[in-house]
Amino acid sequence: MIELYRDGKIECTPMMLRVHGYYFPYGTKDIRYTSIRGIRRFETSALRGKGRIWGTGNFKYWANLDLRRPVKKIGFILDIGKSVKPFVTPDSPDAFEAVIRERTGLGPSSETPTPGPFI
Numbered sequence: 001m002i003e004l005y006r007d008g009k010i011e012c013t014p015m016m017l018r019v020h021g022y023y024f025p026y027g028t029k030d031i032r033y034t035s036i037r038g039i040r041r042f043e044t045s046a047l048r049g050k051g052r053i054w055g056t057g058n059f060k061y062w063a064n065l066d067l068r069r070p071v072k073k074i075g076f077i078l079d080i081g082k083s084v085k086p087f088v089t090p091d092s093p094d095a096f097e098a099v100i101r102e103r104t105g106l107g108p109s110s111e112t113p114t115p116g117p118f119i
Contacts, residue, residue: 004099007091009066012099017078019086021054021065029064031080033103038079041097041109042116049075049087049119056087061119063087075116076100087119 005012009020015032022029044050050072054065061077062084063069074093078086078100090096101107 004103005090005092005096007096009064010088010090010096012096012103017100019064019088022062022086026065029086031078031086033100035080036078036100036104036106037081039097039100039104039106039109040077040079040116041093041113042075042077043113044069044073044075044089044116047118048116049089052087052119056119058118059084061085061087061117063089063119074113077116 003011003013011018017031019029049063050070052063053067053069054063056062066089069089072089075087075089080086097109101109
């Protein structure tokens with residue numbers, strides 16, 4: 001299978017996004033590109049994702065296990081049409097976003113990163 005993006009925690013395959021470490025203890029969440037309705041890029045901070053290595057403090061979002069999240073500056077919320085939205089912090093945010101936007105047909109981002117939600 002051809003991989004379009006991979007950093008150890010996140011894989012973009014030709015058919016789907018795979019988020020490793022999403023379920024306890026190490027389960028993978030598979031998200032078909034056709035189910036992604038939107039993607040929101042934001043700057044992380046202490047209360048906006050940087051301090052959350054796994055899980056959530058706000059049950060609208062769920063962060064996969066990422067021990068390097070405290071040093072990452074950019075995060076993404078994926079709208080998959082469900083009440084809980086996945087929160088991911090790829091190692092290469094630009095490459096990840098480009099693959100997701102191309103595969104989902106969402107088009108280029110017109111936004112600059114903004115403060116994200118409390119996670």
